Amino acid sequence: MYRPLQHKLPVNQTPALAERIPTNVWILGFVSMLTDISSEMVHSLLPMYLLTTMGISVLTIGVIEGVAESTALVLKVFSGTLTDYLGRRKALVVAGYALSALTKPVFPLATSVSVIMGGRFLDRIGKGIRDAPRDALIVDITPASIRGAAFGLRQSIDTVGAFIGPLLAVSLMLLWSNHFQWVFWVACIPAVLAVLLLLAVNEPLKTSDAAQVHPLQWAHLKQLSPRYGFVVMMGAVLGLARFSEAFLVLRAFDSDIPIAFVPLVMVVMNVVYAASAYPLGVLSDRFSHTAMLAGGLLLLLGANMCFAAGPHWTYVLAGVGLWGLHMGMTQGLLASMVANEAPEDLRGTAYGFYNLALGLAMLLSSTTAGWLWSQWGAETAFYASAGCCLLGVVILALDKIASWTTKQP
Numbered sequence: 001m002y003r004p005l006q007h008k009l010p011v012n013q014t015p016a017l018a019e020r021i022p023t024n025v026w027i028l029g030f031v032s033m034l035t036d037i038s039s040e041m042v043h044s045l046l047p048m049y050l051l052t053t054m055g056i057s058v059l060t061i062g063v064i065e066g067v068a069e070s071t072a073l074v075l076k077v078f079s080g081t082l083t084d085y086l087g088r089r090k091a092l093v094v095a096g097y098a099l100s101a102l103t104k105p106v107f108p109l110a111t112s113v114s115v116i117m118g119g120r121f122l123d124r125i126g127k128g129i130r131d132a133p134r135d136a137l138i139v140d141i142t143p144a145s146i147r148g149a150a151f152g153l154r155q156s157i158d159t160v161g162a163f164i165g166p167l168l169a170v171s172l173m174l175l176w177s178n179h180f181q182w183v184f185w186v187a188c189i190p191a192v193l194a195v196l197l198l199l200a201v202n203e204p205l206k207t208s209d210a211a212q213v214h215p216l217q218w219a220h221l222k223q224l225s226p227r228y229g230f231v232v233m234m235g236a237v238l239g240l241a242r243f244s245e246a247f248l249v250l251r252a253f254d255s256d257i258p259i260a261f262v263p264l265v266m267v268v269m270n271v272v273y274a275a276s277a278y279p280l281g282v283l284s285d286r287f288s289h290t291a292m293l294a295g296g297l298l299l300l301l302g303a304n305m306c307f308a309a310g311p312h313w314t315y316v317l318a319g320v321g322l323w324g325l326h327m328g329m330t331q332g333l334l335a336s337m338v339a340n341e342a343p344e345d346l347r348g349t350a351y352g353f354y355n356l357a358l359g360l361a362m363l364l365s366s367t368t369a370g371w372l373w374s375q376w377g378a379e380t381a382f383y384a385s386a387g388c389c390l391l392g393v394v395i396l397a398l399d400k401i402a403s404w405t406t407k408q409p
Contacts, residue, residue: 020146021142021146021149021150021153022141022142022150024137024141024201024202025138025141025142025150025153025154026153026157027197027198027200027201028134028137028138028154028198028201029153029154029155029156029157029158030157030197031097031194031197031198031201032154032157032158032161032194033157033158033160033161033164033194034161034190034191034193034194034197035097035100035101035161035190035191035194036158036159036160036161036162036164036165037161037162037164037165037168037187037190038100038101038104038165038187038188038189038190038191038194039100039123039165039187039191040161040162040163040164040165040166040169040263040266040270041165041166041168041169041183041184041186041187042104042107042184042187043245043246044165044166044169044249044262044263044266045169045173045180045183045184045263046107046116046120046246047061047065047246047249047250047253048249048250048253048259048262049180050064050113050116051250051253052259053180054113054116056113057374058250058370058373058374059370059371059373059374060113060370061246061250061370062243062244062246062247062366062367062368062369062370062371062373063366063367063370064116064117064120065120065243065244065246065247065366065370066243066244066362066363066364066365066366066367066370067117067121067363068117068120068121068123068124069124069244069359069362069363069366070359070360070362070363070366071121071124071125071128071359072124072125072127072128072131072355072359074128074355074356074359074360075124075125075128075129076128076131076132076351076352076354076355076356076359077132077349077352077353077355077356078128078352079092079096079128079129079130079131079132079133079348079352080132080133080136080347080348080349080350080351080352080353080355081348081349081352082133082348083132083133083136083348084136084345084346084347084348084349088203089133089134089136089137089140089203089348090133090137090201090203092129092130092133093130093133093134093137093198093201094130094195094198094199095126095129095130096126096127096128096129096130096131096133096134097126097130097194097195097198098126098195099122099123099125099126099129100123100126100127100130100191101126101188101191101192101194101195102122102126103119103122103123103126104123104184104187104188104191105185105188106118106119106122107119107181107184107187108181108182108184108185128355131351131355132348132351132352132355133348135151135335135338135339135347135351136347136348136351137201137203138150138151138154139339139347140203140204140344140347141204144339145285146285147285147336147339147340148281148282148283148284148285148332148333148336149278149281149282149285150281151281151331151332151335151336152277152278152279152280152281152282152284152328152332153277153278153281154332155273155277155278155281155328155331155332156274156275156277156278156281156328157274158274159270159273159274159277159327159328160270160274161190162266162270162273162274163266163267163268163269163270163271163273163274165187165266166263166264166266166267166270167263167264167267168183168186169183169263170260170261170263170264170267172186173259173260173263174260178259178260227341228338228341228342228350230399231334231337231338231341231354232353232354232357233357233395234293234334234392234395234396235334235354235355235357235358235361236357236358236360236361237361237388237391237392237395238296238297238300238330238334238358238361238392239357239358239359239360239361239362239365240361240362240364240365240388241297241300241365241385241386241388241389241391241392242300242326242362242365242385243362243365243366243368243369243381243385244362244366244369245266245269245323246366247366247369247370247373247378247381248265248266248269248307248316248319248320248323249262249263249265249266250373250378251307251311251316251319251378252265252313252316252320254311254378255311255312255313255316256312256313257313257316265316265317265320266320268317268320268321268324269320269321269323269324269327270324271324272320272321272324272325272328273324273325273327273328274328275328276324276325276328276329277327277328277331277332280292280328280329280332280333281332281333281336284332284333284336285336289333289336289337290396290399290400292329292330292333293330293333293334293337293392293396294392294393294396294397295329296326296329296330296333297326297330297389297392297393297396298389298393299322299323299325299326299329300322300323300326300385300389301386301389301390301393302322303318303319303320303321303322303323303326304319304382304383304385304386304389305382305386306318306319306322307319307378307382308378308379308382308383308386311378334354335351338350338351338354365385365388368381368384369381369384369385372384
């Protein structure tokens, strides 16, 4: 039977206010915030550091970013399956955040590209270990009627760190005359604080049925809704359209923005992202997921057209603003859509396979973007991304038409 790609609240329910969201969701949000402060202090500077200090090509940066980001997403299929097998979430979440914290000293100590790539790779392994269990934990502790709001809130708090990090990077670069390594050392501090705060999270006890440990078999995957496959496909299309944000930094570097101020483009993006994620998450609990996902793709299309228009700082700022609004509209939405299509004992696995598809798509998109940029210029890479956005909108339109046809007597 056809099931629409949206989750509506019962008539007598209203969107949740922030104070109704469980305390553990707030704590997980602040853990993510501290980790993002650390990560963005490094990542907002790393593309320029590799290009100017290490002297590597844009194509190589694309490969590094593609491998790193896709590693994180691919590993989520294993951590998601493992968390369902164990019936526990917190231990894997702690392990993932701790590994990312331990990799931070690699960047100021590195003397070669291979060492930096190794540090980036291990950092993303940590992300891959923690994210699927963390998302499954949020679902476990949050009522179904406010999942969109909970994911949006966590993402909003997370994204506050994603703009504080670049702001700190800019301030310290100005203070220390563009000394990259010193900034990388400071980035170690919030990463350690995040792990310590995570210890305050309380994992709920499972019921006897939900707590049963069993090996994953292919037969279990049949419990996933047929619409889950459609959500995974749309995640992959989005991954093809949205390559690594390192390319946004490189586009700003191409403009007339001074090098110390280039990380500010990530501030603009993440301010918009943080401001929009929670209210749009609340809206996703009440309105069509299909329409909101289409709107997110159109926003990403607009961002790509701004970047393709030229390297002038006005186009760059407009592009990162639209990119941030797109992230605010789609990230919590997709997480909620996955939860709606998965039974309780397979939520981690569902997030894992979803992120596997997303990771493979982002590996392809980031590598392809680096190649297109090197061969035919930045504009070609952004036009290719815009084309993937249009493909996603067409798929959603066809799905909507199919749903209308199915409902006809």
